[in-house]
Structure formats: C-alpha cells, structure tokens
Amino acid sequence: MRKKLRLVMIIGFFVLVLVYPLQELNEYRLFVVNRGLLHAILASGLVFLTGFAGQISLGQAGFYALGAYTSAIMARDAGIPVPLSVISGVAVATVAGLIVSVPSFKLKAFFLSLVTIAFGLIVHQFASNLHGLTGGPSGYFGVPPLQLGGARFTSNMHYYLFLVLLVATVVTMYNIKRSYLGRAMFAVNDDDVAAEACGVSSKRAKVFAFGFSAALAGLAGALLAHFMGYLTPEPFEFFDSSEFVGMAVVGGLRHLWGGVIGGLGLTILPEMLRLPYEGWENYYLLLTATVVMVFIVFLPRGIGDLASRILTWLWKSGAASHRLEGSASNDGHAKAGEDEHTA
C-alpha cells in the first residue's frame, strides 16, 4: 500500500515539475520561478562550499556578477555565440573562486567571511563604476538572448533549460559527495589536521570547493544575463550575498537538496506573501524575514533535513511492514521444517 503511495508521490512530483510551466498562465509567476531555479543552482554551490567543505562565502553575489557581466559582454561586445559566452562567464567566475580560496588556507569562520564580503563589495563597485564596460548603475542593455533554431527562448524554454541544469548540478554534487573528493572535503571540514595526516591536502580540498561553488554562481549569473536581456549592479549587492547564504541555510546546509529547496523557496515565498491588502506592500519582506528566522531557529538543519526525515519515515514504515511479512513467512517455513524433523 505504502509502496504504491510512494510510487504515486514520485511520479506525481515529476509530472508536476514537468507540466507546471505549460499550465502557468501568469507570466510574472513563471518569471519568478525561473529566477528561483537560478537561485537554486547558486545556493547549491553554497551548500557544497559550506555544508560539505566547511568554508564560508558571504560574497557569492560577486561570482554571480562576474558570470553575468562576462557572458553579457562576451556575447554583445565581443560577438561570440551565447552558449560560448556562458562558458566564458563560468570560467571567469571559477578563476575568481580559485583566487578567493587562497585566504581560506589561513583564515577561518569570521575572518574568512570578512574577506569574502570584501570580494563581493569590490566586484559590485566595479560593476557600478566601470561605466565603459558594464554601463554602471544605469544598466547594460541589449544582452543577446538564448536562441534555439533562430527563435528567442520563451519563458517555458528557459524553465526547462534551467531545470535540466539544476538537476545536472544536483547529480554532479551527489557523485562528488560519494567519491574520494567528497570524502576528502568532509574530512577537512571535520578535522583538517587528521585529514592532512591521512594524506589529504586541505588546501586542494578548499580550492576545489571554492572553485566549484563559484562556477555554479557564475553559471547562474551568465544565464541570468541572457534571460533578463539587461543587467544592473542591483542584484549583486551584499544583501543578495547574505540572502544566498540564507537560502542554503534554510534549505539545509548538509543536505544535497538544501540549495534547491532554499533557492526556490526563498525566491517564491516573498511573492506569495505579497497579499493584496492596502499598505501591505511595505511589509511582505518583513514577514519573509520572520519566516526565515523561525525556520532557522526551529529547523537549524534546514527544510531538506526535515523533508528527508519524513520521506525516510514513509520509506522505512513501508519497508518495515514488508519485512514483517517476510519474517512471518520465514517462521512458517521453520515450523514446517521442525515438523518434518519430528516426523
């Protein structure tokens, strides 16, 4: 019974995810979900960096901006095809991540977060002040859109592309997590001295974690540029960096799906709280922040942890009833054997 329920839940979930954009008539809502998917990719990078490798970045918006502006400039001003410009955006963000990882060799927690904050602020300053390159605060317009067969991507196509990339991100993280690379990162996170004594270079683990998380932020940024069609320095502020950390924490830092849940959840939630009451428009962000605080206080391991515990419970109780049946039949078998023996 439970097994069937589980199957129905899984299939239902996939159908829902695949069908969602087709039945969504509200273009703005789909836009928000698409932004949420990009945030999910970015927040997954933070789950990787902080939850797996134990490093902190409060400057993730810096990598996000580097990916976005690099891809936009390469596509519009250098004229290279959009898929290649996206790759160049990822590459620049990754290199920046590798460089930012260097202070993490010596610095921990509070001091490391200060360095990453500074990095984020520096990138934001460049985005705001290099008018010739980025257009400054007035914006960078005319970013070439993603295209398929000569036609611009529709909202639905963006949705499916972002979804595929998000799934690829989670699968990649899963494969790394269970490999020797993942174990090395967990080991460094737990006890870097013992990890070193096991032949694991803590520096290499940190460089890898920063590079990977920066690559994901760069990917999200590059996609954002072509999705929006224009860029301003506004989504790359310190506030955004801290919000990304909030997404990873609320979703669950140690959970593979933490970034997905947090990234989508914290992007969609404020929009859902925009209730149609007069004067309320000033307060919905306040309510969002309150909800986030409640989650962090009561679910410090994140929603991902809660969700996986509920799912394991469903799974286990299903398996348990199955096992009971199995042992009952075994008993019967043993009894029969005994009878045979006595006979």
Added chain:
Amino acid sequence: MNILLETKDLTKRFGGIIANRDISLTIEAGKTTGLIGPNGSGKTTFINQVSGVLPSTAGKTYFQGNDITTLSANRIARLGIGRTFQKIQLFERLSVIENVLVARRHFYKANVVDIVLNTRRNRREEQAQRDYAMTLLKRFGLESEASNQPSALPYGKRRALEIARALALEPKLILLDEPAAGMAIEEYSGILSIMEQLKEEGITMLLVEHTMEFIRRVVDWVYVLNFGEVISQGGFRDVEKDDAVIKAYLGGDEAL
C-alpha cells in the same frame, strides 16, 4: 643497521618556551621504538614535528635519507608516515569505513570527469578500495560496524579505527601517540596483539606511551625525553634503571 627515520637537532620553540631542544634520534626499520618521558616533556610535539603538523624551528628530519623537514603534513603522510593522535581524532560525520577510505585518497586514479559522470572505471575503483578498507576493518574486528558512525563505537574500538585508518596509507612508519591511554589491560591487549602483528609484517613503529607494561612488551629501543631533551636511550631494561630517568619521573634529588 637500516635507518628509516632520523632527526638531527630537531628543535621547537613556542615564543619564549623551548618545547624540544636539539633532539637527534634514529628509528631503525622494522623495529619498534619507544618514546617516553613525563607529561610535558615534548613527546607529542616531537610527533607533530615529524608528521609535519607543526613546523620545526630548527633542525632536520630525514625519512629514507630524504629531507622532509619542510614538507606539508599531507605530503609526509603520502610518503609513508602514518600517525594517530593522543586525543582520538576521527571524522565524525563519515561512517567507519569512510574514515578508512579517506586515507586511501591518493591510491585512486579516477579523475574529476570519471567522478562526475560516475564512469565504470570510477565504480570499479571505488569497489576495489572499499574491499581493501573492509579487509582492514576485519582485521580490527570492525567489519560489522563499517556503515555506522564512529561516535557509536566504544572507546577501544575508536582507538582501533584510528590505527586502521593510519594503516590504510600503507605506511612504512607509524607514529602512535598513546594508543593505550585511558585503557585497562584487558582493553589494550587487543591493540597490543595488533602491534605485534604489525611488527611481524615489518612495519616500523614509534610509540609514545605512559603505560610501562605496554612499552615493556613491544619496544626494541627506548628514548627518554625530559623538558624537550633526550636524557637517556637504550633497551627498556637499561633505561628503566637509569638514574637520570628515575630522577626525571620522580623529580628532585631526594628521590635518589
């Protein structure tokens, strides 16, 4: 005599305090060398210096004739020096078998692409390494705990797991920092028999220990440290009777 490790005037200063002064000692291949001395005499500092956890202020360390003084700890481990810690340092977020697998890292050949795509090569290699780790765990009676968290293990088994993890490096030399600390005889007899096995296999060990009964049974040669200096060396029986050693342990002239 085949010397595996040699230190020359190895010194460690913490600010104005000299933890170890001009320690010159040799560890013979295949032998078990003891390092004893009162609390605070510099034994753990010495292990930390040799294993690269603490940089040395002066002096040199040679392993198989090569200068390893300034190498990083992970490099030294990969060269073949495993170690355990005075206060057990396991990876609590990893399972028992994964703790062992961490030390197998440099035996893997799969690259990032293999890992991300989970290629056949990656799966086969992972299975081979898991089998290796399982054989090691069996040896320590830990095979039934393989997928448990180390925090679920009793103290003696946590010690054993730390030694198993160090052995997973396939080291030539193991530095054991008080493997029997906090254990009664019946508890450490398991570790004792493991050490006797290792010795038969030709693995060289440096043993820091306070439990004299333990030392007496396994060591071939003993160095005695006091206030960061070697005050005596020799076979256990000779060192035991050395006046300088007795004085260091009991303190003051009146003890003589």
